[in-house]
Amino acid sequence: MLKTVLVKDVRMGMYICALKGAWIDHPYWRTNFVLNDQTELQKLQQSRVNEVVIDVQQGLDVAPAEITPALNSENTETPENAISPRQLTSQSQQVPFEIEQAQAAKIIASSRREIASMFSDVRMGRTIAVDSVLPIVEEIAASVARNMHALVSLVRLKTIDDCVYMHSIAVCALMTALARALGLSEDEVKQAGLAGLMHDVGKAEIPLEILNKPGALTEKEFGVVRHHPRLGHQLLTAAGITDQVTLDVCLHHHEKVDGSGYPDKLHAEQISLFAKMGAVCDVYDAVTSTRAYKHAWEPGIALKRMASWEGHFDMDIFKAFVRGMGIYPVGTVVILKSGRLAVVVRQTAESLLTPVVKVFFSTRSKLQIPVEEVDLSKDQDEITGNESAETWGLGNVDHLWAIPT
Structure with missing residues (x-):
């Protein structure tokens, strides 16, 4: 009680x-x-x-x-x-997805304002006030602890105009979730969250015409973007931030285990645990978000593709990330054995392969069908693979699982 x-x-x-x-x-x-x-x-x-x-x-x-x-x-x-x-969690309790999603939407909205203000201050030459972002880390970490999937799924929904700010919030949430999946201590969970929130602060010094360019970057423009880890590290140091996890993740979240990353071309044994975590979380949010130059990948498709990239991630950390997110994360469009398309709305405790879904389209009749919630852990139907709503000309189906942020 x-x-x-x-x-x-x-x-x-x-x-x-x-x-x-x-x-x-x-x-x-x-x-x-x-x-x-x-x-x-x-x-x-x-x-x-x-x-x-x-x-x-x-x-x-x-x-x-x-x-x-x-x-x-x-x-x-x-x-x-x-x-x-009555809704707060103990170590063995979880808040239902729908309840936490409403709270997560409010946390995202308030956090976005704070991060946008921080980036604006940096562009105007002001020093980062780290005390102003610590409460954001606390609120995000607490939401993830109550129900990991609620905030992590909602924060994927970004507009092109706010993708830089929302990306910082998303990576913060993903880092705290991954830290828990890895069994790290509460202190380390919060350290991971702070590092995720601050990892891309260097982009505040990248020209907006490059950051917001609607097409592919030229080699010269990409070279400018590749400076953001060092720029971020300099900004954090100038602000008096001495936390080594935050500094390290900011500087090294684009390193790859095969040594082909940047800025220091570190190899696996040279990259810290937290920087390896940052690499996974940073890429996952980037590829599952719509940007000015590309459409978002479905979450399940993103995990499948990331798993095939040899030499990019530490695979033990990536596997822990998948265990936490689920093989079919919330918002993933799947095709069932029955030929129906469905979107994942909740995970179940029984198996990563049997989430709760909402069916909405028949691929056999090529017609939309009444939306129905199906718990695949209790139903004979099953997932046969990932799908894309756009492939079937259905457009965005986020309204089936997400509340507005």
Whole structure:
């Protein structure tokens, strides 16, 4: 049972599963832990956090004399843009996809404004204020922990005008998801998220006429773009950012394990774990997003093609990425044994091969059919391969699974 309590009533032995308020106001990188250190309790009491959410099934409750109706989670009101305490996750719980998708849409909208402002400041010669982006990392990481697929799938939906900003948010989300899939610590998850958010900051110093060019870049123009890792590294250093993971991912997310990447042509053993993670996340979001010069690849098709690129990625890391995303990520269009086209709307716990889909078109009659949700883990129909809605002249089918961001 989850319960919201005042910080003054927190005591040793409580299981903390959320801290109310902005991440920058509290002293922890993590949530979901048993409070068993007096020093940590003092840090919490001295912070600007007023309330926390505890799980009384995994730790101590408030002392009986201190319980009041106003603090019971069933009576606690939450802001419009917040997940209620009853929906927050413990280590073994997940928020349903549809619920988290609504929260993720709000997080994406607010994060986009902050990142756009940061890029604008850099173009005007102002120093990056890293404190302003740390709360973004916290909110994105928390959303991914509640339900990885909600925010990660929504952030793929970009316009050509905001693809640079949204790409930073997407890579942040993908990095935190991959860090969890790899079993990294909570601190490392947040480090990965911050590195993902800042990895492309160097593009703020690339001329907009090159970044937004509708056609293929010339060799000279591509040479300019290839400078963005070093430019980003210089900007972060000038801002006083000393986190080595953030600096390294910014500088080396375009390295390849066969040594053909840039800017330093590092080989596999020379590339850090986080930079290898950044390479996978950066490419996946790039190829599954519509750009001025190309259409987006279907997510499932993207994973299949990326798996075939010899010498590009660390394959152990890439396999962990696929396990986290699913072989058929949310938004993937597939063809079923029945001849129907469907779009993946949720993953199931049973198998990566049996997601929940919405069928919408018959390839045999070449007609649209009533949209129906089918859980393939409980149905005799099955996926036979990836498809493209455009191949069948159906256009965009994102409305079948995504809410507006």
